[in-house]
Amino acid sequence: MKIRLILNGSKRDRQDVQEAITWIRQHHFFALDVRYSESPEDFPLLVTDAVENGVERLIAGGGDGTLNLTVNALMAIPKEKRPELGIFPIGTANDFATAAFIPENPRQALITAIDCCSVPIDIGQVNERHFLNVASGGFGAVITAETPPELKQMLGGAAYLLTGVLKLFEFTPIQGKMCVGDQCFEGSAYAIAVCNARQAGGGMVLAPNAYVDDGQFDVVLYTLDSPPIPEDLAPPSSVLGWILPFKKIFRVQEVTFIPEEGVRQINLDGEPYEADRFEFRIHPQALNVVLPPNTPLLQEA
Template sequence: MTIKRARLIYNPTSGREEMKRRLPDILQRLELGGIETSCHATTGEGDATLAAADAVSRGFDIIIASGGDGTLYEVINGMAEREQRPPLGILPLGTTNDFARALGVPKQWEQACDLIIRQYTRPIDVGKVNAKYFINIAGGGSLTELTYEVPSKLKTMIGNLAYYMKGLEKMTRLRPTMMHIEGNGFEEIHEEILLFLVCNSNSVGGFEKLAPVASLEDGLFDVVVLKKCNLAEFIRIATLAQRGEHLNDPHVVHFQTNQLRVTTPDYVQLNLDGEYGGTLPCSVSVLPSHLRIFVDELGNSSYK
């Protein structure tokens, strides 16, 4: 058996700090599977990006990201610009794990480790927004500010409930913004918008049918735009979105494209994989089949 060298980059505070408790067992399981693993515990914002870039430079065969979507986002940004990019393993032990859910990576750490040990990878598209990268979702508008307004300590203590609490507060102050959206393969949009979402997968913010036909390997984004509406209309559309029945609503615009540009005269923050991604204007493009991720070789979706 050929021994592989892996670098495990983990957030010690994510997912109610489960990773700190599981670390010895995870290392032992990977070692028994022929993967010699060293660790890096992140110490603050941006640290996982530096650690991933360092792991690529040092020639590790595998990089493993353990934590939530924020940790994964930083690791992607440390790898995406490198010419040689080792395959990426995911241990989804965070509060939100949208991308792992979209790929069917098991939430149980034992099964997630076994995917890495079996060494089957799938090429996936990566999105680029200005000078940053995302793997699952990019968005803008008043509602997209929600995920990074939730304090990390609150997420650690009460999990997804923190998002719902903040969401209820947000819904009382919906504020549309005039935006201009243009790109390949769709009619230009110029009107008041509550939010736009550029989806690389179908799993966004716990909604598994927000972009029902999105694919991680088709070289296209699925873009969902929510136009100006009142609170009652918004609640109705959110209910439809849970069932994947929102795309025909007159307040919703949906299209596929490999690039777009969004501008506005106002101050609008960007959200990339749940993290702060700067402000508009932005140019968004697809990098087709840019990373390889360890997945189930049979295509089973086992995220529970």
């Protein structure tokens, strides 16, 4: 199998990353092909070049943002030509990799990305953009965006809790309309998350029972309203859950959200995205992704 690693250029000088690559080249007896991305615009070109050169497995080396850019580039390729996607999680949060039980140690993570089998998983789409993990808006997105990197380095997950407490009393709930099929309702929400996988924001578990191969989103609302849709009232399971314990979840294939105040920003796998209307749909089993055999994200792991 022809394998190529696309590595976030900002991780180029990390000693543990280079040691992992060197170890693979010495002990797996093949010269792992590595290409570096220097900007978001590089990903379509890097993925297209990989396809044209017969790469069968493409490993994304970076955080959730690097995964998002790689997935968007892969989804632009016809399905029958898409390489498998391996994950080398060396970013700040690595939410998808953590939820999938991909090892944190760079060497073990790279071994997993090379040696484990791939499985077809679902990919989310909002308007023209795709996402692998979670699309989030409202209070959770504010916490993710406004927690200083220096604070995260000092406090880890507790940094999000501190930022959440500081921002809670100045945050205005989102007003808007949500439509699921022919059912629409209007109301307010402190946070909204459309989840393919389970967690975001550096370890905040939003949808603890989500699977990436069930052909559905777990849509999470932190709201005091009562949507006219069957729902599960989930207990607090993360920093955000303790701050906003009124979490409701329902499972759908498509959902539309129209904010009352016009253009809003959401996070797609941690990457900012703006629109005045958000139309979500799921692409079942759209991409073959390498996951460890003990991952909890599959219905039949």
